[in-house]
Amino acid sequence: MSRFRSVIAGVGGYLPKKVLTNADLAKMVDTTDEWISQRTGIHKRHIAAEGETTSMMATIASKRALEAAGMEAGELDMIILATATPDLTFPATATIVQKELGMLRGFAFDISAVCSGFLYALAVADSFMARGQVRSALVIGSETFSRILDWEDRTTCVLFGDGAGAVVLKAEPGAPGMGERGIVHTHLRSDGRHTDLLYVDGGPSKTQTVGHLRMSGNKVFRHAITNISGAIARVLDDAGLNESDIDWFVPHQANERILEGISKKLGLPKEKVVSTVAEHGNTSAASIPLALDVAIQDGRVKRGDLVLFEALGGGFTWGAALARM
């Protein structure tokens, strides 16, 4: 069977104009800039404007990724959009983006794995491409978490922000070798026993409402470090690589202390960690492609670099991926 590599050909991001600072939040709930900064590393987050939706943000990020890849939407075979905050219960937000991009071929669908959604979407796209079924794909993470936050709950409303990130994948012949560009390996996990630690308390089938995000932050924190470290060890092992091979660590941006804990375990210096949590907050499925976009735009991540991604989200879902840029 022929084998193809999925090469990241272009990356794009979008953040809404409105910025909400920790000082702004201190006027809304019983919190302080000091508490939020010290416990999370977050200083501000972006919030979608009224009427600005997940598909609108995804469309802008996708256009930017396509431009970076030098491609037209009409050349795409597939769109996978990771989100926990779709425009509507159905159709899939991916099909709305497909329409907005003017893509009249191929297929589009959503993936629901919350904060791990981008990694799940990347792994699924990579599988389609490795078999030669799809030659080009758009993988998007887009979220309007501001719409599912309980703005009176200080333990959660200070953590999240809105935004979208997208990558264009192109199939190149051959398996991803040591020096060759492409997704090197992915490792996905889930454990449904922990649904009660991070969830939304509404949905069409159970409550006929949208609901609000609920989280036992401290318990999630402890699971995050252990589970993510395990996934990283596994993906490195599967790829026959080790920590010293990693050029850049582009993690899901949940909490600066989680990033520090994991990089310390990996023995990675701070200079190799791409952190956007201070400016973006936690943008769920959008956080990895948004951080990757920032690090490409500012010249840190370059062609040929080995990048490590990781995430953990509600479910729990979690995973890690390695890509040669």
Ligand code: UT7
């Ligand atoms: O992306 C999906 C995955 N999500 C994550 O990975 C998030 C993981 N969890 C975390 O990042 C952290 O657990 C949090 C940032 C959510 C919380 O930090 P923590 O150090 O675990 O704090 P805590 O929940 O143990 O709360 C400590 C104290 C509590 O007060 P008492 O009971 O000690 O009196 C809270 O009520 O901090 C209080 N607190 C706050 N105080 C001021 C909780 N939220 C706030 C707040 N402002 N916003």
